[in-house]
Amino acid sequence: SQQGEEDPQALSIQxxxxxxxxxxxxxxxxxxxWYRQNSxxxxxxxxxxxxxxxxxHSGRLRVTxxxxxxxxxxxxxxxxxxxxASYFCxxxxxxxxxxGAGTTVTVxx
Amino acid sequence: xxxxxxxxxxxxxxxxKKLTVTCSQNMNHEYMSWYRQDPGLGLRQIYYSMNVExxxxxxxxEGYKVSRKEKRNFPLILxxxxxNQTSLYFCASSSNTETQYFGPGTRLxxx
Numbered sequence: 354s355q356q357g358e359e360d361p362q363a364l365s366i367q368x369x370x371x372x373x374x375x376x377x378x379x380x381x382x383x384x385x386x387w388y389r390q391n392s393x394x395x396x397x398x399x400x401x402x403x404x405x406x407x408x409x410h411s412g413r414l415r416v417t418x419x420x421x422x423x424x425x426x427x428x429x430x431x432x433x434x435x436x437x438a439s440y441f442c443x444x445x446x447x448x449x450x451x452x453g454a455g456t457t458v459t460v461x462x
Numbered sequence: 463x464x465x466x467x468x469x470x471x472x473x474x475x476x477x478x479k480k481l482t483v484t485c486s487q488n489m490n491h492e493y494m495s496w497y498r499q500d501p502g503l504g505l506r507q508i509y510y511s512m513n514v515e516x517x518x519x520x521x522x523x524e525g526y527k528v529s530r531k532e533k534r535n536f537p538l539i540l541x542x543x544x545x546n547q548t549s550l551y552f553c554a555s556s557s558n559t560e561t562q563y564f565g566p567g568t569r570l571x572x573x
Binding site: 356384386388393394395396397398401441445449450451452453454455 | 466495497502503504505506507510520521550552554560561562563564565566567
């Protein structure tokens with residue numbers, strides 16, 4: 354099954370700045386999810402966007418989905434040190450969840 | 463507390479010695495899944511289960527077995543581990559695939 358491809362692979366920003374990462378995919382999906390992983394720990398679900406939605410918000414997170422371009426973006430606003438983590442997009446297609454390789458975000462104090 | 467537990471958390475073994483990694487969830491979820499995580503490759507799905515006695519292959523099932531005899535448990539079995547199965551393994555569960563709850567991970571080293 355297809356995997357999402359995150360871009361960039363790594364991102365370093367100053368505390369208070371925004372962080373944007375993208376996920377591209379190749380075939381149609383039911384929904385797209387974003388997860389966070391702190392240093393080798395289990396993943397934590399952040400947000401889900403369905404194929405018929407274009408934008409969703411959750412706290413400081415904003416996710417967009419462009420099905421015509423087969424891409425999604427995750428924006429973290431006003432970043433904090435605690436946002437330092439790896440972020441993964443996951444493609445949901447018929448009960449199989451496929452993850453990309455992730456974007457590693459480092460927030461500098 | 464709602465959680466997914468995995469045991470053991472760390473395991474060093476030798477090639478060919480059968481091992482089982484247990485996974486248990488207390489949320490009454492139908493869907494459970496196993497993933498392996500390798501540097502640069504992200505998470506890859508090994509097997510998943512839609513419900514008791516229903517399992518299906520993910521993207522990288524070779525060398526692994528699973529069973530789902532009870533709703534809460536979904537053990538991962540390596541009948542004859544090889545060094546290329548050295549990895550970080552995660553179990554996850556959900557009431558559907560929409561929000562998966564992950565266990566803490568099991569680090570496996572096969573010598």
